[in-house]
Amino acid sequence: MKLSLEEVRHVAALARLSLSADEEERYRHQLSAILEAMEQLKALNTDRVEPTSHAIAVEAMLREDVVVPSMDPAKALANAPAKVGTSFAVPKIIE
Amino acid sequence: MTPELLNLSMLELSTKLVRRETSSVEVVRACLGRIEQVDAKVRAFLRVDAKGALAAAESSDARRKANAALGPLDGVPVGLKDLFLTEGVETTAGSKILAGFIPPFDATAVELLKGAGLPIIGKTNQDEFAMGSSTESSGFFPTHNPWDLGRTPGGSSGGSAAAVACREVFGALGTDTGGSIRQPAAMTNTVGLKPTYGRVSRFGVIAFASSLDQVSPITRTVRDAAALLQTIAVHDPRDSTSSATRAPDYLAEIEGGVAGMKLGVPREYFTEGIDPEVERAVRGAASELEKLGAKVVEVSLPHTRYALATYYLIAPAEASSNLARYDGVRYGLRAQGAKGLREMYCQTRAAGFGPEVKRRIMLGTYALSAGYYDAYYLKAQKVRTLIRQDFLEAFKNVDAILSPTSPVTAFKLGEKLDDPMAMYLVDVFTLPCNLAGLPGMSIPCGFSAAGLPIGLQILGRHFDEARLLRIARAFEREHDFIRRAPPI
Numbered sequence: 001m002k003l004s005l006e007e008v009r010h011v012a013a014l015a016r017l018s019l020s021a022d023e024e025e026r027y028r029h030q031l032s033a034i035l036e037a038m039e040q041l042k043a044l045n046t047d048r049v050e051p052t053s054h055a056i057a058v059e060a061m062l063r064e065d066v067v068v069p070s071m072d073p074a075k076a077l078a079n080a081p082a083k084v085g086t087s088f089a090v091p092k093i094i095e
Numbered sequence: 096m097t098p099e100l101l102n103l104s105m106l107e108l109s110t111k112l113v114r115r116e117t118s119s120v121e122v123v124r125a126c127l128g129r130i131e132q133v134d135a136k137v138r139a140f141l142r143v144d145a146k147g148a149l150a151a152a153e154s155s156d157a158r159r160k161a162n163a164a165l166g167p168l169d170g171v172p173v174g175l176k177d178l179f180l181t182e183g184v185e186t187t188a189g190s191k192i193l194a195g196f197i198p199p200f201d202a203t204a205v206e207l208l209k210g211a212g213l214p215i216i217g218k219t220n221q222d223e224f225a226m227g228s229s230t231e232s233s234g235f236f237p238t239h240n241p242w243d244l245g246r247t248p249g250g251s252s253g254g255s256a257a258a259v260a261c262r263e264v265f266g267a268l269g270t271d272t273g274g275s276i277r278q279p280a281a282m283t284n285t286v287g288l289k290p291t292y293g294r295v296s297r298f299g300v301i302a303f304a305s306s307l308d309q310v311s312p313i314t315r316t317v318r319d320a321a322a323l324l325q326t327i328a329v330h331d332p333r334d335s336t337s338s339a340t341r342a343p344d345y346l347a348e349i350e351g352g353v354a355g356m357k358l359g360v361p362r363e364y365f366t367e368g369i370d371p372e373v374e375r376a377v378r379g380a381a382s383e384l385e386k387l388g389a390k391v392v393e394v395s396l397p398h399t400r401y402a403l404a405t406y407y408l409i410a411p412a413e414a415s416s417n418l419a420r421y422d423g424v425r426y427g428l429r430a431q432g433a434k435g436l437r438e439m440y441c442q443t444r445a446a447g448f449g450p451e452v453k454r455r456i457m458l459g460t461y462a463l464s465a466g467y468y469d470a471y472y473l474k475a476q477k478v479r480t481l482i483r484q485d486f487l488e489a490f491k492n493v494d495a496i497l498s499p500t501s502p503v504t505a506f507k508l509g510e511k512l513d514d515p516m517a518m519y520l521v522d523v524f525t526l527p528c529n530l531a532g533l534p535g536m537s538i539p540c541g542f543s544a545a546g547l548p549i550g551l552q553i554l555g556r557h558f559d560e561a562r563l564l565r566i567a568r569a570f571e572r573e574h575d576f577i578r579r580a581p582p583i
Contacts, residue, residue: 014464018444041408046477053476054292056291076199090439
């Protein structure tokens with residue numbers, strides 16, 4: 001299992017990570033080695049096995065549909081890197 | 096010299112507080128003094144909240160005076176892994192991307208500790224977002240093992256483990272996603288208890304891998320682990336996976352011993368790669384439990400060797416989606432000077448995340464990406480079923496399972512940092528428990544010739560924490576490990 005540089009760049013783009021050329025090369029090697037170790041799972045026949053997403057049976061938790069106070073907007077915005085009024089401010093979305 | 100007061104267990108301190116032989120303020124001051132004395136070397140704490148802890152201690156003393164204590168641990172100071180949101184106190188998850196983040200609310204576990212009167216001394220160091228096995232992946236600095244300052248305390252809750260071991264606090268909370276409380280406990284001569292998935296609320300605990308994460312106490316004695324778990328094992332409607340089952344009284348039968356219990360030793364946990372000194376100590380512990388009246392039998396968990404690969408697909412996959420929220424918009428770091436939103440995301444994440452976190456985000460994103468989902472993520476979820484079934488099968492025949500916590504004792508700082516697979520292997524015996532959602536403990540069971548602690552892992556059926564504590568206590572009673580303090 002050898003990842004190509006293109007694959008590394010594609011995954012980094014999906015993950016919204018800018019990588020330096022150095023990092024691209026390092027992750028290409030390290031991820032290839034890790035994925036190679038993962039290949040051993042293929043040896044197991046799992047055709048008739050159901051996947052487990054939670055180890056404990058989780059039931060839908062329902063509550064009464066009552067209005068409860070929400071967080072004060074000023075408090076919710078207190079950690080924002082940039083804000084306008086009661087909104088989070090972001091850089092331009094459309095060029 | 097450690098003041099004698101700081102060598103007490105949480106419950107011993109509780110008795111002294113009840114009898115007014117000491118006060119919470121005196122104890123908090125002693126903890127702060129101890130931190131002053133040793134933390135420049137150990138570096139267990141990212142942040143100490145002296146003011147907050149002293150204020151909480153003063154209130155506690157006032158309640159004790161009025162005979163209105165909130166519970167047995169009222170006034171007993173603890174530490175918190177920096178993964179727990181603490182209202183008004185900076186919380187970073189050990190990541191530069193969250194430097195300066197001041198949470199607007201407390202995690203449920205924190206709320207419960209405060210509600211029970213426990214002063215919080217500060218926030219302990221950890222691997223960034225709990226991804227790591229040595230606390231070296233902290234975005235700020237590594238923590239040193241108080242038993243040998245040239246070695247790691249394990250991880251990811253290494254700050255909590257080191258702080259408890261070197262008497263800076265009486266107990267602490269960490270989290271355990273693949274061994275992050277049990278493995279550092281094993282490496283620092285402390286008791287780590289990872290409860291059943293869902294036993295403790297995850298609300299307000301910064302998420303790593305949501306189907307595996309569990310809040311976990313770390314203490315110096317088994318009884319303290321029971322008392323601390325009792326305080327936080329409460330149903331929470333704000334976490335949809337929080338168990339509605341009422342927690343039993345964990346101290347009620349803790350002294351009941353192991354007579355008549357059947358304990359399994361899995362043959363797959365004694366493979367090559369295990370340090371012979373660790374194997375000897377763990378097998379010795381199993382024979383001792385046999386002498387104390389348990390029946391010890393060999394069991395098989397045939398899919399054990401697939402657990403590492405399964406875990407390192409599932410956990411990074413969940414992490415890659417959980418960490419999508421760090422985008423420079425609502426909190427934390429924002430890269431400056433980016434042209435447009437997308438570039439701002441990419442640069443913020445590049446600047447804020449450390450190498451191990453980036454590696455896992457890449458791995459997880461790959462495992463979830465179109466064309467690879469079935470081959471990696473879905474396959475891992477299916478193997479997870481097989482691993483879980485192994486345990487359920489074994490528990491038809493035995494009451495609990497004994498194994499080493501870690502195949503090795505504390506390793507040197509820097510030793511495994513450039514070899515991710517070697518680092519991942521340190522967790523090979525702790526990961527299966529998380530995949531199966533089981534409760535697991537690590538308790539001290541010996542020391543290597545070099546004087547490094549060794550941990551015994553005890554795994555149990557879902558929600559059978561009381562039995563694990565009882566087994567652990569039966570073993571602990573026969574030893575003085577809890578009285579041994581690191582040479583610092």
